[in-house]
Amino acid sequence: MQPTARRRLLVVLASLTVALLLSDLAGWSVADGVRRGGGLVLGPVQRVLSGAPRDELAAVEAENVRLRTTTAEQQHRLDELGRLEELLGSTATTGRTLVPARVVATDVSPLGGRSVTIDAGSRDGVRTDSTVVAADGLVGRVVAVSPWTSDVQVLGSAGSVVAVRVGPAGALGTVSPPVAGDSESRPRGSLRLALVVPSTPVVGDVVRTLGSVDEMPYAAGVVVGTVTAVDPDRGQPARGATVRPAIDPDAIDVVGVLVPTARTAPRPATRPTAPTTAPKAAPVRGKAR
Missing domain, CATH: 2.40.10.340 (Rod shape-determining protein MreC, domain 1)
Structure with missing residues (x-):
């Protein structure tokens, strides 16, 4: 729409709005008729002034849906990676394959x-x-x-x-x-x-x-x-x-x-050795003076 035509439409909208306000304040009996007529006129005008064409709005909405879906998928992958990191660092998996x-x-x-x-x-x-x-x-x-x-x-x-x-x-x-038949309620x-x-x-x-x-x-x-x-x-x-x-x-x-790790060789046998104790030193007795 050309700028001149848009300005004219805005003037029409402003005029109708002022007329509706004055009729409401004055309590005129024609207010309902003015309001109904204004609705018939303002409806198409508001749709014209609402912005971009329908195909552009549909494209923007489709892009928003795609971006939201991609974000949700990426967040799900991050959550899975976080749970995998917790699993690999848990005591249940320490030292195991x-x-x-x-x-x-x-x-x-x-x-x-x-x-x-x-x-x-x-x-x-x-x-x-x-x-x-x-x-x-x-x-x-x-x-x-x-x-x-x-x-x-x-x-x-x-x-x-x-x-x-x-x-x-x-x-x-x-x-x-x-x-x-369990004797206890669990x-x-x-x-x-x-x-x-x-x-x-x-x-x-x-x-x-x-x-x-x-x-x-x-x-x-x-x-x-x-x-x-x-x-x-x-x-x-x-x-x-x-x-x-x-x-x-x-x-x-x-x-x-x-993954189980089965033994492929027998455990080595060990023989405990008897504890060794150092011989006690004989007490030194001093001469009485």
């Missing part, structure tokens, strides 16, 4: 528990019964492997039992999902700890994996969870307890599959 992976699917079993599919398989070095960890602790174990993906049974699934050590003393026990998603040696756990005790031969299916020393409640004393030599898992099964994303 692992295959990083992402969770690409999840499935909730009708019998309880959860399984996830990760984007790493046999071509990446993943094997059945490999330990799967996240930055905070144990996720589960690999139960099925294909060339490019693997299925993982998540800790707490029905039928899963993990041998553990509890607390600073390392008392032996097992953790498993609560079963029907929160949803928690685990049941059963000690196999006479001992009493303490709230706050850290529960870690006992470990398996060649670290399959569970590597040793991986955090399983924390004791949150101790079962009442019913005269049994070993008290049970409730354990809160270290990982949230609803938020598993970046994981690591621990």
Whole structure:
């Protein structure tokens, strides 16, 4: 639109606006008619003065959508890199070889528990019964492997039992999902700890994996969870307890599959030597004076 025509339209708009204000202030009966007429005139004029043509507005909106999508994708990648950095720096992976992976699917079993599919398989070095960890602790174990993906049974699934050590003393026990008929009521998603040696756990005790031969299916020393409640004393030599898992099964994303390192040579045998003690010096006796 030419500048002269735009100025004329602005004059018309200003005049109509002043007329509407005066009619409202004066309480004229024709105010409603003026307002309706002004709406009919102002509507097309406002659309003309609104700015760029429709095709330019559509292009700008499409570019904004593209930029927002790109920003969201970049932020997601940064979040994944941050979680991978946490995983590589965690105690669960220190001194171990692992295959990083992402969770690409999840499935909730009708019998309880959860399984996830990760984007790493046999071509990446993943094997059945490999330990799967996240930055905070144990996720589960690999139960099925294909060339490019693997299925993982998540800790707490029905039928899963993990041998553990509890607390600073390392008392032996097992953790498993609560079963029907359990004498204690446990929160949803928690685990049941059963000690196999006479001992009493303490709230706050850290529960870690006992470990398996060649670290399959569970590597040793991986955090399983924390004791949150101790079962009442019913005269049994070993008290049970409730354990809160270290990982949230609803938020598993970046994981690591621990690659087992089997021994290829026997451990060297050693023979302890008897401690040697230096001969005691004879006491020196002085002459009495």
